[in-house]
Amino acid sequence: MKRLATLAALAAALIALALPAVTGAAQSGNDVPKRIVALTPFAANTLAKLGVTPVGVGETLGGQTRLSPKLKNVTVLPLSHPNGPNLEQLASLRPDVVLSSRTWVKGNQAMEDLGIEVRVYEPLKIGRAYRDTYRIGLLVGKQRQARAQLKAMKKSVEAATKGIKSHPKVMLLLGVGRTPFTMLSNSWGGEIVIKAGGELLTGGVDSDSGFARISDELVVAENPDVIIAVPHANASDIPSLTEYLKDNPAWQSTSAAQNGRIYVSVDNSLLQAGTDIARTIRKVRSAYLKN
């Protein structure tokens, strides 16, 4: 009797210990989503690197050249405020999960109301990009590949940030217009510039959005060495936009204008995170910061 009780207790303990693992395996086996829509270039390219082809990708700012060639035959969903993708088009793809952006707050809610799982993967910090890479891997049942991908990313970013020789003062602008916004340290572009060794000019301003319209007086007083503008324009607009920025009376006396270090970046890699983080940092260092 005593032996039976001991055996029963042991069996109960074993079942209690094993149950989570069994159910977890069962969950990961059954719940790996088959039909994924990725609305951000980061999410789309991460899936491609993990060997997963989404059923739809979001149209990216600045065109589709930032997307992996592996995704060239994937349905592209145009994105617009406030929902992001057209919900009917999205629904027709029958997604199990949508990897979305915080920009589409209203749309994310609407997708969830349609019974679609929504996860936001749009990092504004490189550390967050590492984390989200792993989480996407976990989602699609490719943890091992995600860990390898993560390791490779960290290694390439470390290499890209080695040997920084100087730390020029940088003003990073969003848009051109008559009142461009300054990108702050909690924006993706700000994070890249800081990692590339730039001293980001923010006037000590914090803003949840990552952007702020900063007084031109501050620009004159802080005297940036480099000005990088990120407008929504075409490559052919770069010369005229550069001239326009140089003529701004607030900036004419800055070191940036005097030394011909006003640049216009149109590939949007400073606007939205992608998986090409190391390449973006290297480009910023060689083309703009020259450090």
Added chain:
Amino acid sequence: MARRVSVFAALLVALALATVASLALGAVKVPFSDVIDILLGKGPGGPEQQIVEALRLPRTVEAMVVGAALGIAGAILQGALGNPLASPDVIGVTGGAGFGAILIIILFPGSIALLPVGALFFGLLAATLVFLFAWSGRNRGSVGKVILAGIAMLSLFTAGTTGLLAAYPERAPSAIFFIAGGLTSSGWEELQTIWPYFAVGFIFALLLIRPLDRLALGDDVAASLGSRPQLIRLAAGIAAALLAAASAAIAGLLGFLGLVVPHVVRMAGGSSSHTFVVPASAIGGAALLAGADTLARTLRAPIEMPVGPFMVILGVPLFLWLLRKAV
């Protein structure tokens, strides 16, 4: 008479204070003594000199010119149309200018230097279309036709603007400040381009003061005194369109000033004579815009806010207080 003189004096004091504040205050602290030295040509050089000479001074002058222009535009339109709700919006200028500016920002960002020209062109185009429709067919140039045509043009161009913003949402942030209204530290360049339109508009407005006083007596009385009411309305519309389009080209869509400032000076001065209202609206408008712009630049410095909301915050309490007293 004494009341009008004291209102005038008060407006001049307000303008002087607003001007001093606009030059002395900003995101960067510049000692007041340095500001004076810089303006007198004895500046210490360096960033402070550039901030005062290249940023604050042109911006202050722009605020005064635009504020005066919008105040005058509202005053002469209200007089010409005999309608207290008349403003540059009514003749479609604001809508047209907004569309022209957004068109450049959104579709031709590489040609952003043409923004003031785009705003001016479409502002004047909208006003021209309003006058063409209002002066065609029966009841040519009647007040009702002008206002209805203006509202139609405003709706048309506003719809165009909204459509552009919806089609290119990622470019919308560049347009927000223009739509909300605000001055920029763009030096003297924009004024150098646009000043002829201001000049012609101001001259037209000055010449219209007496005819508008005659028109205020009624079309029949004005005609018997040798005036041509429809011609006066047309001339007032042209002057207002020039002033409002030029203002929008520089400062975006500032819709409150042209409507409310003339009423404020009328209620404060107790007179509707255009000899008083037009110049008083100019000074009042200049003071309001210069003061509001200073607030917009300094309240959350170094973040700059659009000036439109601050104009309303400053102007509405005074307007309501005067309105209560008048009623």
